[in-house]
Amino acid sequence: MKTDDLIRALAADCATRPMSLRRAFTMAMIPGVAIAFGLYLAILGPRPHLLGLLAEPRFLFKVCLSFLLVALTARLVLRLGKPGAEIRRATLLLAIVPALLGRAFSPNSSVFPPAFGAKN
């Protein structure tokens, strides 16, 4: 096909808008989250006293850290889908998660008491 002919066809197809990346991503997240939650229930099952654990800083820390990781990677993934987009900053920001984890496990951390993780 000649290039000018192809351009004519592409211009005629202009009204058909592809789905935005953000929307496609969200649509994929819905079954993804549902399946993950299903697997969690089927394989691990909810812990007893789950609600009571919500007051535990360690438990809260773990949950927050996971959500932070999800948010930061989502940012990176959306950028990776855009040709030519700057990804350095989004990639470097991921380092926050291991940094927080390291900080939480450091000897004088308030989240994990010193005895935590030590062999009794």
Next chain:
Amino acid sequence: MRGEEQEKQWALLMRAGNAGDSDSYRRLLLLLTPVLRANARRGLAPAGMADTDAEDVVQETLLAIHLKRQSWDEEAPFGPWLRAIARHKMIDALRRRGRRITLPVDDFSEILTDGGAEPDMLVADVRRHLEFLPPGQRTIVQAIAIDGASIADAAARFSMTNGAVRVALHRGLSALARKFRTEEP
């Protein structure tokens, strides 16, 4: 400076195209073609590939620009987006040939927009890419691309609804892009 002005104009036309202005969109693609062509020829020549191969890269790049245009953020600069797509398509073409890839392509603002004319191809070659499309999509793409019919013309000619013509056209173009990706050298 000139390159920057040019990219601003491209971005303007692209935004108009996204808003449904197919004339602006067509103008944009016509403006991009010589730039892409010069870029593809410059990139493929060291690998000993012909101008017709470069034209394939141009068409594949145009298809990618079209089918992935939602991945351009309207607030972001247009140049880096375009260059990334052009570069990827060229790498794909070289890879299919099994060449070692050494691309000096970083900026094509310096390239004069005169990319030369499209190479003359054999008549058989012209229809090469359309032949494998399923008949329904092929007739629609052919009517619109080669005969220059509008969506409404094609709908009337094949007694279809406008919507059905749009769907067939879009699927045909997507299939064309897939064909490029899997094409044997």
